[in-house]
Amino acid sequence: MLDDTLKSQLKAYLEKVTQPFEIVASLDDGAKSQELHGLLTDIASLSDKISLNLYGQDSRRPSFALNRPDQDMGIVFAGIPMGHEFTSLVLALLQVGGHPPKVTDEVIEQIKGLDDALHFETYYSLSCQNCPDVVQALNLMAVLNPNVSHVAIDGALFQDEVEERQVMSVPSIYLNGQLFDQGRMSLEQILAKVDTGAARREAAKLNDKPSFDVLVVGGGPAGASAAIYAARKGIRTGVAAERFGGQVMDTMAIENFISVPHTEGPKMAAALEEHVKEYEVDIMNLQRAVKLVPATQPGGEHEVQLESGASLKSKTLILATGARWREMNVPGEADYRNKGVAYCPHCDGPLFKGKRVAVIGGGNSGVEAAIDLAGIVGRVTLIEFMDEMRADAVLQKKLKSLPNVDIILGARTTEVNGDGTRVNGLTFEERASGEIKRLDLEGIFVQIGLIPNTEWLRGSLVEMSERGEIITDAHGTTSVPGIFAAGDVTTVPYKQIIIAMGEGSKAALGAFDHLIRS
Template structure:
């Protein structure tokens, strides 16, 4: 199951295990059970502290639990955790085996203090880059609190459950049999949701912080670069972000980041976060900005209010709140969001295996999505509003070579249709003839660009373009002295990771120059 190189790497990791534990497998006679058994036998042979048992009685097969001797840790994998989830498996093996996690003592104590029986079930896909964060967080909670149990379920293997629960987006999390949340969630975010007093305690703590010299709002490539450049100047720097990494966390293949031929969004985000932590930067996650109050006098303090109720003050600001997927804004889109309407083909594509889906958008993102989906689903129809696709020629050529793809140009989507519980079609207008048509579908992947995250600045004195982008000068400064902006949230053209990083560095240097002059 594991090649020699992977075995050697895993064996080195397993040398960190300090206490014995058991892998208890529940298997049947199927091919997937044999495949899982091969993986578990490989793992078992790499450490003398692991005992493999095949007498598990879990109703989900194939599956396996990781238990310390005489103790159920509550960590269960239903399926074969390879792909993106292999890291989740390795971390679970280490942590059940006594190797300490990277979480702070404060977070671990918060986990241990949680009361009440909790059974979490997470449905994931092996191609989902957002799922491991959820799986790893809930595994950690199960390991450190005996009242918590977590089952990570490969939705592609347990299609009957996916159908019964009408799951059309991953990760999908259930708590004690009821829907808990969907999408990427950090450990901190999960804890904030189950520990109802945590958000208020955190908001109070943040509001008591002294003013920063430079406060960065947003933790994507622009925000990370701004924080690093600011901290290197030796000034008091903070980063407040809804989620570190931003939109890049949802990006799969990155092949145009100069000097790195190929990487994936989550890997880049992890590297950015580690780089920021090398410096004395106060990183504050789960903080969604909701209001901005400019300093009353030049050189005074700017104030940002967050959804949690926290207020932070700073002598200068770098706004790097990025952008999000643009929505179609047609009837039915919101009603069937995560019920057939999706925005991440890599995450949710495996849930539509063998089905008919649409991709909205003929740019690079849309065409790449259609190409990837064509290898999973039964049929893909790509809809483009204009008379020709805007994607790179090499991508268009690849798309047109695929036998299970149709391309419809001059198509204006007008409605998402459904049966009340899930998508069953899409209505569009032929812009050449004005004829309205409907096509039967089971999934719709929207890939029509980005919209800047600036709603929270709507009533502020910061000047913005008609598209809602923050207008900046050559130094990255906005119309408000001491307030700078960078990345996809600004009017700077070409929304690229490498450009956002450069703009973040420039804005931070601009903020430092402003500080020393005031």
């Protein structure tokens, strides 16, 4: 199952295992069970502390559990965790084998303090870059607390369950049989949701923090570079971010970041956070800004109010809250979000295997999504509002060469249709004729660009464009003295990671210059 190179790498990792444990496999006569048997045999052969038991009784087959002697660890993989989930498997092997996790003592104690019985199930796809964060977080909770258990389920392999539970977006997380959440979640986010007192305790700590010299709002590429440049000046620097990494976390492949030929969004986001942590930066994650109160006099402090009820103050601010996927804003879209309406083809595409889907948008992201989906689904229809696609010529040529792709130009989507539980069609208008038409399909992937995250700035005196982007000058300065902005949230053209990083560093230098001059 594993090639020699991967075996060698895995063997080196498994040398960190300090206590014996058993892999308990539940298999049948199918091809996937034989494939899993091969994988587990390879793993067991690489460490004398790992044994393989082929007599598991789990009803999901193929699946396997990781158990210490006389101790059910509550970790089960239903499926074959390769692709993005191979890292989740390796971490689970190490942690069940006694290797300490890379989390703070405070988080460990919070996990151990959970008293309720929590049985989680996560449906994932092997191509989903968002799923490993959830799987790894819940596995770790199971390792540390006997009240917690977790089953990670490959949705493509257990289609009957996916249909029964109407899972149309991954990761989909169930807690004690009920839907808990959908989409990427960090360990801290999960804990905040199950530990009801966590938000209150965190808000109290934030309110007690002294004022910052520079407070960065947002933890994407612009925010991370701003924090590093500010911290290197030796001034008190903080970062308040709803999720570190921002939109980069939802990006599959990054091939235009100069000097790095290829990387993936989550990997880059992790590297950004690790780089920031090398400096004395106060990182405040899971913090959503809801209101900005600018200083009332020159040299005064600006205040950022958070959703938790806490507030932070700073002499200067750098607004780097980025952007999010733009929605169609048509009837039915909100009703069927995660019930057939999706925004991440890499994550949710495998759930639509063999089905009919539409991609809305003819730019690079839309055409790339249609190309990727064509290899998975039964048929793809790309719908573009304009009379021609805006994607690069090479992408258009590839798309048009695919036999299971239809392209509709000059069409305006008017409604998402469904049966009350899931999408079953899409209505659109031919712009030239005004004729209304309907497509029968099971999935809709929306790829129509980004919208800036600036709703929280309304009424703050920060000047914005008609599109809601923050207007800045060449130094990143906004219309309010002492407040700067950077990245996709601003009017700076070309929303690219490398541009956002440059703008973030420039804004930090501008903030420092403002501090020393005032």
